[in-house]
């Protein structure tokens with residue numbers, strides 16, 4: 410087994426009520442100049458917007474939840490695509506019955522309350538490039 414130690418720093422944020430979750434994570438990452446990182450969020454949203462990647466059609470299929478939901482778990486990473494900060498996150502949302510739905514986090518998920526722990530990785534570059542096989546922008550490692 411082989412591993413690499415990467416130095417980093419953890420930043421903690423309370424994300425603002427009423428803001429878009431994906432945009433708020435991007436702002437947080439840019440605020441601490443994180444060009445590479447991983448993050449975890451728990452909290453609640455006023456409404457949710459997720460998607461599922463249809464692998465044969467190479468298209469994201471969206472699903473909307475126009476209701477308050479818990480953020481059971483949201484994890485993701487920070488990287489760069491064509492020089493721009495890119496936030497890639499997946500989220501599990503729970504409704505009032507405890508039922509969970511999950512997928513790729515999309516724009517349009519509105520924060521009720523959200524606690525973000527962001528681990529900024531130092532000394533590594535995480536960039537993405539388009540991959541023909543999957544139709545996705547994957548890490549160029």
Ligand code: ZN
Nearest residue numbers: 497498499513
């Ligand atoms: Zn995804």
